[in-house]
Amino acid sequence: MKTLLKNGTLVLPGRQVGRGDLLIADGRIAAVGTDVPSDGASPVDCTDKLVMPGLVNCHGHTAMTLVRGLGGGLPLQRWLEEAIFPVEAKMTPEDIAAGMTWGAMEMMAGGTTCVADMYDFPQAGAEALSAAGMKGNLNRVGLAFADNVPPGRLDECVAFVRDLKVERIVADLCIHSEYLTNETFCRDLAAANRELKRPVHLHVSETEKEHAECLARHGKTPIAYLADLGLFDYGAYAAHCVWCTDDDFRIMAERGVTLAHNPTSNMKLGSGFARVPRAMELGVNVALGTDGCASNDNLDLFEEMHVASLIQKGLARDPTKLSAWDVIEMATVNGAKALGRSDTGEIAVGKCADLCVVDLQRPHLVPCLDVANLIVNSMHASDVEMTLVDGEIVYEKGQFLKLDAGRAEFDFRCAVRHLGL
Ligand SMILES: [Zn+2]
Missing domain, CATH: 2.30.40.10 (Urease, subunit C, domain 1)
Structure with a gap:
């Protein structure tokens, strides 16, 4: 062909x-x-x-199309605990597949060809994304609450990487964040990764509170703490990094940790602004993501490019900050690099x-x-x-061209109704 x-x-x-x-x-x-x-x-x-x-969307929770705009205006912790978590607890693999297909349609219609996705029921998500025609890096989310790891979770994370065989989909490892993990889980995941050699998808230093609490708990920033546990030995793509220090950026550059920048989500949730130009100066690969549809509230990477460009210029009062080409590379080749997909993100023979x-x-x-x-x-x-x-x-x-759009809409509306929304 x-x-x-x-x-x-x-x-x-x-x-x-x-x-x-x-x-x-x-x-x-x-x-x-x-x-x-x-x-x-x-x-x-x-x-x-x-x-x-x-375009490469380097951080998303695509099936959150199901909860688009839910809890708008709430601060992050209340938004999660009061609006998002109770609905997510009801989600079935069928709901996730319907939300993923709907999100894939939105992304493909906006020029996005690949997404790094972090959400529950990744097998259902992977199959839906692939059936729609897109590429994606998915994972089983690694979670631990203080000393309590959900039973079998580590095995599930590893098995997902070992066993996934879905066209156009790659499996990576994941921890949700420093505040939803513990030392043992990270060490075990890092040990398992010596064989798998996959990058880790995670959230890092999204809010000032989370960053400060990690410092108080461990005497280290989230990036330094997780790096010391071996979590970045095969690279990572870290969403947000709003409160990262210069030393964090140096560690990220050295360990191959991409900053997955989500400016719209960071502003909507009042988290702040990632210091993208400084990260780039210190050699960090910076990519672009939309985050989920409840904190954005769309999957439009063109809008994300625009926002990313404007906020750095406005903050620095300097129109030379973050050139248009910098931003285009963030949304294409830098994202591909983060996801270990050196065969995409550029128009070049081969x-x-x-x-x-x-x-x-x-x-x-x-x-x-x-x-x-x-x-x-x-x-x-x-x-x-x-x-x-x-x-x-x-x-x-x-x-x-690979979907029955009418069927996709029917399934999506049924899923939204199933969640009581
Ligand atoms: Zn996220």
Whole structure:
């Protein structure tokens, strides 16, 4: 199966923009350039279209589409305990699958091709995400309450990595956070990982309180504490990192811990602002995530790019902070790197054809004087016309090509009703 995207504006590695053709063969990018021979490929006219790498959502709880906007306005701890946890306790694998499919539709329609997801019933989630056509890194969430680990949880985390065989889905390890784990669990997980060698997905230093309580408990920041327990020996992607210190950033750079930045969620929950430019200066890989739909309240990475760009400029009172290209790389290649997916996130020969195509003729996208600036400051998820994963069109002009959208909506509405919402 071959496809030729003809005459598009291409977002290329090295912060370059090109004009030309992109040939896809067997799910990979086979050629990029001007007047690429069609070689029997079906052509797609991309005149006045932008062809860019599919976006990588580096931190999400996709099935929280089911609780979109729930508990809005509450402070984080009350939001979790009063609004979110009681509903999550009722969720079944069927609910998770329906919420995941619905979230995958929202993401694919907005140009996202891969998500790092942390939620319950990951097998059901993985199957739903894959069936929709997306890529994802999923995990069994590692949890421990003080001295109490849910029975069998460590084995479940390890077994999920060992046994998962779902197309386009990779299994990683996970702890929820420093405050929902304990030393024994972390040491055991790190020991098991000497064989598995997977990165760990986690939340870190989201709130000032959580960061300060860890310092009081262990005399170390969450990053330093978890690093010392061996949790980052094979890398990690850490959501939030709002209260991380310079020393934390140095540890993250040294251990290959990506900062998964979630600016909308951090602002909505009043947590603060991650010091992204400083983290980058100290060599940390920074990626972008939406977090869950109850703290965002959408899965729109174009909006996330815009917010990420604006807040650093406003905070520093310096328009040179965090360039448009910095932000685009956060939402693409940096996320791919965090998830151990070196074969995606860029338009280059040999990489997976994970792409999105944007209509550049919308009124708010004309004129296209500076492509990077346009992507970050003017583009919306709804401007995406087509999304491809492994060269397969999974979304085109309102249609989801691997899904029955009517059935997905029915299942989703049933799940919302089942949760009593
Ligand atoms: Zn989260």
